[in-house]
Amino acid sequence: xxxxxxxxxxxxxxxxxxxxxxxxxxxxxxxxxxxxxxxxxxxxxxxxxxxxxxxxxxxxxxxxxxxxxxxxxxxxxxxxxxxxxxxxxxxxxxxxxxxxxxxxxxxxxxxxxxxxxxxxxxxxxxxxxxxxxxxxxxxxxxxxxxxxxxxxxxxxxxxxxxxxxxxxxxxxxxxxxxxxxxxxxxxxxxxxxxxxxxxxxxxxxxxxxxxxxxxxxxxxxxxxxxxxxxxxxxxxxxxxxxxxxxxxxxxxxxxxxxxxxxxxxxxxxxxxxxxxxxxxxxxxxxxxxxxxxxxxxxx
Amino acid sequence: xxxxxxxxxxxxxxxxxxxxxxxxxxxxxxxxxxxxxxxxxxxxxxxxxxxxxxxxxxxxxxxxxxxxxxxxxxxxxxxxxxxxxxxxxxxxxxxxxxxxxxxxxxxxxxxxxxxxxxxxxxxxxxxxxxxxxxx
Numbered sequence: 001x002x003x004x005x006x007x008x009x010x011x012x013x014x015x016x017x018x019x020x021x022x023x024x025x026x027x028x029x030x031x032x033x034x035x036x037x038x039x040x041x042x043x044x045x046x047x048x049x050x051x052x053x054x055x056x057x058x059x060x061x062x063x064x065x066x067x068x069x070x071x072x073x074x075x076x077x078x079x080x081x082x083x084x085x086x087x088x089x090x091x092x093x094x095x096x097x098x099x100x101x102x103x104x105x106x107x108x109x110x111x112x113x114x115x116x117x118x119x120x121x122x123x124x125x126x127x128x129x130x131x132x133x134x135x136x137x138x139x140x141x142x143x144x145x146x147x148x149x150x151x152x153x154x155x156x157x158x159x160x161x162x163x164x165x166x167x168x169x170x171x172x173x174x175x176x177x178x179x180x181x182x183x184x185x186x187x188x189x190x191x192x193x194x195x196x197x198x199x200x201x202x203x204x205x206x207x208x209x210x211x212x213x214x215x216x217x218x219x220x221x222x223x224x225x226x227x228x229x230x231x232x233x234x235x236x237x238x239x240x241x242x243x244x245x246x247x248x249x250x251x252x253x254x255x256x257x258x259x260x261x262x263x264x265x266x267x268x269x270x271x272x273x274x275x276x277x278x279x280x281x282x283x284x285x286x287x288x289x290x291x292x293x294x295x296x297x298x299x
Numbered sequence: 300x301x302x303x304x305x306x307x308x309x310x311x312x313x314x315x316x317x318x319x320x321x322x323x324x325x326x327x328x329x330x331x332x333x334x335x336x337x338x339x340x341x342x343x344x345x346x347x348x349x350x351x352x353x354x355x356x357x358x359x360x361x362x363x364x365x366x367x368x369x370x371x372x373x374x375x376x377x378x379x380x381x382x383x384x385x386x387x388x389x390x391x392x393x394x395x396x397x398x399x400x401x402x403x404x405x406x407x408x409x410x411x412x413x414x415x416x417x418x419x420x421x422x423x424x425x426x427x428x429x430x431x432x433x434x
Contacts, residue, residue, distance in 0.1 A: 042312040049308055049378040053341055053371045148310040148382075210373070213326040213342030222343050223369060226382070233310055 002276050008269040012262055019258035025089060026251035029244045032144065033181065036241035039145070040178065043237055047230050054194075054227050056210050057220060066217075067163060068224045071193040075169035078113045079136055079161055080104060081154065081191075083175035083235055084124030085243040086143040091250035093176065093184075093243055094123040100186045101174045108172075116168055118158065120236070136161060136168075144240055151233035158232075159225055162192055175235040176242040182249075184242035191231050194224065301335040305352055307363060307379045314363065314384050320355035322377050324348065324370050331370070339373040347420030349427045350379060362387035364428035366421050383421075387428035395425040 058069075082101045084094045105115040116136040119125050121143045128135050137157045142150045161167040171192040176184050212219045302318040322333040325348035331340070344365055352361040368381035399422035405415040 039311070043310055045306060045313045045316075046308040046310045046380060049306070049371065049380050050369075053369060053378075053380070056339075056371070056373070057341060151310075210339045210341045210371075213331065213340060213370075214328045218327070219341050219343055219369075223341075226369070226380070230310060 002272060005269060005272045005276060008265050008272060012265045012269065015258050015261045015265065019255050019262070022251045022254040022258060026248055026255055029248035029251060033241060033244040033248060036145070036237065036244050037178075040234075040237045040241055043230075043234060047234055050223075050227050050230050054223060057212075057216065057223060066220045066224060068159070068192060068228070069194045072169045075111075075113050077168045078108050078115050078170040078172060079118050079158055079168040080108075080115045081118045081158065081171065081173040081175075081232070081235075082120065082124050083173070083239045084119065084121035084127075084143070085239075086122040086140055087247075088123060089250060090243055090247035093246040093250075094121075094127070096186050097174060097176060098124065098127055100188060104172060104174060104188050113170070116161075118154070120154065120239075142236075144243060146233070146236035146240055148229070148233055151229050151236055154236075155225065155229040155232050158192070159228060173232070173235055175239045178238040178241040178245065181245055184245055189231075189235075191228055194227070301375055302355075303333065303335050303375050303377050305377045305379070307350070307352075307365075307381065307384055309368075309381050309384050314381075314386060315352075315361060317354070317361075319352045319361075319377075321353040322379075323351040323353070324365070324379065325350075326370065333370075333372055333377055335375050337372050337375075340370065341372075342370045344368045344370055344379075344381070346417055347424035349424055350384075362428045362430070364390065364421070364424040366424065385425055385428065387430060390425045390429040392426065392429050392431060395422050395429070396431075398422040399426065 080101060082097060084097050088094070101117070105117075108115045117128055117133060118137040119128055119135050120139050122140045125135070125138045125140055128138075137154075139150065139154060158171050162169075162171060170190060172188060172190050174186065174188050177187040178184055302320065303322060304316075305319045305322055306316040307314040308316075320334070324331055324333075324342075325345050326342035327345055328342070331342060333340070344367060346367050348365050350363045350365045352363075354361060364385045364387070365379060365381040366383040368379065368384075371378045371380070399419060402415045402419035402422055405412050406419055409415070
């Protein structure tokens, strides 16, 4: 067998085994998206209710004077929560997030604010460590299926940093929002000081006048941190779903490319084999002719 | 009579939703009973409280252990936003008893163990929700 033929066979074998791996990854990711989406759906009622409650309180009490809602006149430091994934193999997922986080950092610096990164996910942590950037906090190990406990940990750290005297004055979050199976968008949001976000359209009827148990202040004290937790939890869930979606897409195109490669290599291999056979035949025919000529010459 | 629309939700899932005649929950100020046409209220629930939803119409009451969170009432809609909640029927009684004993032991060993005290409260609430007698 010719050297070229052997080489092609070897390459086809290796590409085929890579394709098997990427195909398996693709299937795993597709099954996990469904789960991640279900978890996203399951978290919606709580988020909706808590947003409604916060909106209710804020629109009721004319002067909301809570540390978490007051923005400083001269902010100097801002926490940036960057939500990345723990594992790679997901296309531009992490690169997009980190690029957006960098852009936000530049923007903040332009305003005279020092950004302090708080990073979720092994990929983001590695990126920051490699560049020698100091991180305010880091969490990993749950990017593909975050639970509320994780969101709580993160929120506690962030709120603590926000409340501390020489802590941060703003908290931003950079994460991937899950729009649909095919579209995921990197979104940058400021979560503190609080901007109440309307998840649904404004209700037509004015919000009712609430009574508070025990007092408006006490309710706010416990309600606002929960609201921040819920926003972070939602960001984590969306990011997890997006991670699976982009991994599925990346692995699908990897599998497709591998199959295309196998097709091209197989064709080249067949050509090489055919060429080898043709050459062998012509050598045999040539040799036989030469023998025949030699025999004819003797007679 | 008008009915209340009740939703019990935790961050990870919707635990129960449906209609009811009355909802009894425990806020920091004390027990609160909500019936239809109640004024809008926003209350903070205690750690390790028991929530009772009287469904009326011959349906059995719904009892759940609710750990922290909020109660919001508006327009005959009651939402219970619990950080952690468990329906009485879902409680693993043996596990809860076990947890209660362990928590009580660590509270006795160290009076200032706040985590264990909360743990004990939670376990008690779970047992009460499951219909067990707790001292």
